[in-house]
Structure formats: C-alpha cells, structure tokens
Amino acid sequence: MEKNLQVKREFSKLVNGMKPSAIDAILKAIGDPEMISFGGGLPNPESFPVEDVKKIFNDLISTNGKKMLQYGSTEGLNTLALTLAKRMKDKMGVDCGPSQIIQTTGSQEALYILGKILANPGDYVISESPTYLGAITAFRASGVRMVGVEMDLHGMKIDSLRSTLKKFPNPKFMYVLPNFQNPTGISMSLERRKELLEVASENCITILEDDPYGSLRFSGTQLPPLKALDRNNNVIYLGTFSKVLAPGFRLGYTVAPEDIVEKMKMVKQALDLASSTISEFIADAYISGGYLDRWIPRVIEMYRGKRDVMLGALEEYLPQGVDFTRPDGGMFIWVTKKGANTDRMLEDAIRNKVLYVVGSEFYPENDNHESMRLNFTYCTDEKIIEGVKRLGKVFGKS
C-alpha cells in the first residue's frame, strides 16, 4: 500500500532567492481591454512580415520539409551562420566566419549562457545603470553580481567607469547596449565607444555588446558596433531576429571568439540541445532572399512615426519638470522626474488605465525610483496620445 505522505518540498537556494519579474505583473494588468500599455517590450504586430513568412515557409516545407522538422545541431544551421557572417561583414564591418557564430533561443539564452561560462557565482560584472532587465535576470540566475555605471546622454560615463574599476578591479565582463539602449533609448557616441574599448583593453575585460535594435535607426548617423572597432578580440556581439523578423521565432545569435562559441555550445546542449530548426531555416531564407532588407525600411518608418507621436504627446501633456530622452531608434523612451517615485505612482497609473515599467527594475541596485520606461512601438498612434495624456495626469498629482 502506498502511504499518503505528501512530499514537503524544498527548493534550491538559487530559486528561493529569485522573485517574479515586474514585467510579469504588468503582462497580467494588460488583460484589461481599457488599459493602454507602454509596459511590455513588444514589437508592433503590424511590423511582422506575415505574408513573407507565409511564402518562405511554404517554399521551404516543400523543398526542405524533413530537414526543417528534424533536430538541428547545437550551434545552429550552418547556412544561416554563413548568411549571418556575410551580413555582419557587409552591414556592420565585422569580420567573422561561421565558426564564430552560435544561434540561440532568443538572445536571452545567450545572456544566460554567457553569465554561466564567463563568471562564477559571486563574481561581479559591470553594466550601464540602468540596464536591460532581462540581462539582470539572466546574470543573477547564475549568482553573478552586477555593478552599474552611471550614464549620460552619450552612454556610459568613462570617468565613472574608471572609478568603478578602482573599487571593483576584476569584473568578469562588461555588458553594454550601445544602440538605443533598453531602457533609456540612449546611444553611445562614437568617441565613447572608442574610450570604452580602450578601458576594456587596458583592464583586460571582455565586452558583451547587446544589439537588438541596431538596425532600427530612425534618425542620426549609423555608428559602428564595438565589435567592428575592436582589434583585440575582446567583444562578444549579440544579435536577434525578435525585432526585425518576429519574436515568436525565438532566435538570436552570438558572434564571439571561437573558444567562447565552443563553451557556449556545451552549455546550450545541456539547456535545450538546439534552437528551433524551423526558425533557423526561415530566418536564413528571410535574409538571403532579400526580404529583410526590403522589410526593415517599413518597420523604421512605422516606428519613427510612433516615436514622433509619443515625443509630441510627451511635450504637450507632461507637466513642467518631467524630462525624457529622444531616442534615434529602438523601442523605448525614458521619462524622469527629479524627486518622483514611479514605483509609488504605478497604482495611480493603473487606476488611470495606463501602464509603464518602473525605472527601479532596471537598476542593478534597485536604488533609483525617479524614472519610468515607455515603449512606443506597440500601441496605435491614438492610444499613444491618449496614454500619454493619462500619464500627464498621474505626473500632475505626483
């Protein structure tokens, strides 16, 4: 007879130390049909090349159906690696071969894996402050500690970086988003990029360059990625298809020195064996068939319009004393009011049916409450205006 003894469950220290993401709570509030959400980091569904994907899928399923449905290799589809290597060279000025590329289940997986292979639990890494929430989550899940370095409108401040390195002289890597940073929308100037590489070289620090939005520039001049400026093989570059094809594919890629790719492959094998072969085949055809280059200008045009609508509304409806960034691309605007506490304001915002992500979530130390992140790509223009009006009211009372 089986006894009726329920297991008293113990969880690991790691998971007991984790808390559900703020984004998750926001996703729940989105359920309300009257809610206007600037919260998620979602691309606009109108930016998905549905007809192209349909055509590509149907071509491929007839010619490559069985390969497309089979297990792929852990590092990803070789033809896609070749296609990406060529594109990195042509569009970014980055010289690399297919063996320096690994495809991952979104670039989130690459962040997680890199946190695991480059640092031991308890080690620290340096990031911009604020920085991408998903990177904080990924690195923390491996017990890595993060130290944030102050930014200005040109990116991470180099003098602050130097003094941080005095206090924390041996970080395992630096994590930066040079283009239209998440959450601030700020881009690192060319000079700052060069200075950052110099400091990294002097201190022998690997740089992790996350570039999800790089090809979504609406204004200003395109700047070379750190990876293109790097002569010391110090930079790991992360790209993704989530913002230029569709997030549903869960496909990202990392361009890195071969020794790093080899280690990433071992960990990826433990994590999920391989990414979706279907996604890899479609992404390859999407680039090499010229679809991507034909599509990106349409996404840029749509998002530039939405950015302008939001900036215009922010000008008009936010009270005096509220500042915001003016991004040249990407998906986010960062709104700051000196002395405000956006964590406390959120309840009132939800009552007024408008959502944002509280700024404190993006600080590794959770110690700054004056800002909020607004996404401008997801909502219709009408909702952007109405949502900013509502925000204006909330700020008025703050």
Add this chain to the structure above:
Amino acid sequence: MEKNLQVKREFSKLVNGMKPSAIDAILKAIGDPEMISFGGGLPNPESFPVEDVKKIFNDLISTNGKKMLQYGSTEGLNTLALTLAKRMKDKMGVDCGPSQIIQTTGSQEALYILGKILANPGDYVISESPTYLGAITAFRASGVRMVGVEMDLHGMKIDSLRSTLKKFPNPKFMYVLPNFQNPTGISMSLERRKELLEVASENCITILEDDPYGSLRFSGTQLPPLKALDRNNNVIYLGTFSKVLAPGFRLGYTVAPEDIVEKMKMVKQALDLASSTISEFIADAYISGGYLDRWIPRVIEMYRGKRDVMLGALEEYLPQGVDFTRPDGGMFIWVTKKGANTDRMLEDAIRNKVLYVVGSEFYPENDNHESMRLNFTYCTDEKIIEGVKRLGKVFGKS
C-alpha cells in the same frame, strides 16, 4: 589609442569542468555518406507529418498570424495548456489543470530547469543506471551529482534502490524513464511502478518521470504513468512533441504541482523568456484538430517494422554471447557483451562504417563499458540490416 592587449580569457569553474558530449563526436562522423549510424536519437524523417504541418501552418498564419509571431507568455500558450490537460486526462488518466502545465524549449529545458530549482550544487539525485545522457548533462550543468540504481528487465531494482537510499538518504529527486527507457528500451512493470511510488512516498522524494516515447508502444499493454498512479502529488511528468510531431519545433511540456510550475517559470524567464509561439500554436492545432491521433498509428507501424528488422538482424548477425533488449516501443535497443569494451570497439566500428553510442556515456559513474545503444528508428530497413552485419563483424573481433 587603443592598446593591443588581448584578453586572457578565464572561464567559469562550471564550464571548465564540462566536456563535449560524445553525441557531438558521433554527429561529426555521420558526415561520411557510407556511414550507417545507429548513433543519434533521431526520429525517422518519414515520421514527420509534413503535409499536416503545412496545412495547419497555413490555416493559422491566416487567422492568427500576428499572435503566432509575437512573444508568448513564459508558461506557454494557454489554449495548448488546456488541450494538454484534457489529453493527460483522456489518454493517461492524469487529472490536472492548465496551471499545472508549463511548456518548455524541448523537454531538455525542463530537465535543466528542474535540476536548478530542486537541487543545490553538490546535492545528489537518483536515476536508473544507465540513464538518458541528456539528463546527465542537464543535471551536471547545475553541479548536481547523480547516483545510479541498477536495473533489470522490469526497470529499476527496488532492493537496489533501498540500499542506495541507505547510503544516500536525502536525494533531491529521482529521475526515471518508465516507458521504453533511453538507452535500454526497457519498460518498468506495473508492479515496479507501484513499488517505486511507495519508496518515494516513504522517503518523501519527488519523482521526475520522463516520458518522451510513451505513445510509441508497438506491442504489449499500455501501462499508466507514475503521475496517474501517484496520490501524493510527488510526481513531475515530462512530455515532448519531439517524437510524435517533430523535434524541429523544440517543444516539450511539464505537468507538475503548481508551486513547481511557478518556480520553473521564474527560471525559464531568465533562460529564454518563452518558447516558440509558432511551435505552440501548431502543436495545439495538431492535437485539437485530431491530427496527432490520426498520425501516431502510422509512426507506430513504421517503427514496429524497423524494430523487428533490427531484432531479426541482431539475431542473425551477432555472434553468440551478445545480448540485446527487445523493447515494446520507443527508439532504442541496448546491446551487451559480457567483458566487452564498447569504447575500445568504436574505432573498429567506424572503420567498418557503422556507428553506435558507447554504453559508458549513459552511466552516471561512466563505469560500465559492456554495452552500446542502437537507434532503430532513423535508418532505412536495408541500412539497418547492413549496419547490423557490420556490427556483427566488429563484435566477432572483440
């Protein structure tokens, strides 16, 4: 001026302790067109419902295209969770609701996540010996130690389990594959299943039941999963679409108590945010549209034929003294010769253009070299016969 200082790279202790999988080396040898491979765990490409997938995709992209390409939620598509809950009830006798289900990037991801949330580095877990290589990799990547328990033709030996529990009295969980186990093809008898649950209850141990092949039974009577026999909420059930739809989707699912699902969700968010929405939509339509139930009998028929071809060839071409299992389902046969060393034989096998996976890889302690795992689902019937002939020669010289 950027100085020319190349980073001297240090990797984490974890990754320095990992070695490339043996499977990976085998995948490389497959490149030779004359090679007959029983090595991989690949489904037969003819088992993929290519036309059904094409039809489903085209229906969905027209009606749900934008949702299908967008980010999904971390726990997976709600309609698929409902569909799976219904199927677990109807086909398996398992009572569960959608909140007890989380969808993952293959069931490999679930193995990795469970290793992370249920055990601390250095803790040990119990498995059958031999056991699934991918589980060993997944658990080890979290620093978990594995203790194997001897099997016979009815599954894990309960007396051996009891004595193992005396030596290792506090394992964090037990990992078992009751149906057509990978690598042995052995199924756990009903009596053994009940005894295992009893021991688990007495010792308050959570069971992780991995069931990738459960619906691929060619002969014998279907047995209830541990999850259906469990009255104490001690069992976590892992299923996958890789063997009944296609591995290219990278989609698995876990049925577990809600507190475990919640913790899994937090870790999955750090790992890859969400699985492929496209895969989730297609899998849902594949089950709820009745495609799966119409398709499975065809796969069973194909694989039963291949199993019989391989068993016949093994009878005919293997020399006296070589034993093998006779699985009622799944994908693998386990071949053993007392005193042999299949690690050493592999070189000769490769010269003879036939591949297998060395048995030692499947032992947590790597301490048994007498066996090899043969996959019977991937090759054509002609190649199965020819490959076994070649193996016969290799055994003849061993």
